[in-house]
């Protein structure tokens with residue numbers, strides 16, 4: 435998941451949006467993931483959390499829309515989740531994600547803090563701006579964020 439918690443900054447930056455702007459080739463080769471752009475699917479899967487910009491469900495990446503100023507970072511973030519999901523054979527990813535989130539909610543009593551504390555999110559946020567990260571990333575890199 436990728437959240438955008440600062441909506442006012444984002445609204446300002448949306449002024450610079452380019453129509454029909456799509457993630458570019460350098461990072462993404464065709465067929466690397468299946469792209470779905472659908473605000474209503476994101477709303478259903480996020481329990482109507484309008485701050486969710488994208489979600490990774492291997493082999494799909496769902497986007498609310500593609501006009502985010504930081505669409506490349508969002509895409510890279512979701513691709514890091516894809517790598518985590520693939521190496522955990524998908525289902526255990528969700529189990530560990532859920533348990534770490536639950537543990538973090540109990541620890542912080544704060545949804546936002548808990549979300550950012552999930553090991554998979556820590557890794558994805560730490561490296562989403564590094565477009566070479568996935569080329570050199572080692573298996574199980576999320577483990578050190580536990």
Ligand SMILES: [Zn+2]
Nearest residue numbers: 435436555558
């Ligand atoms: Zn995420």
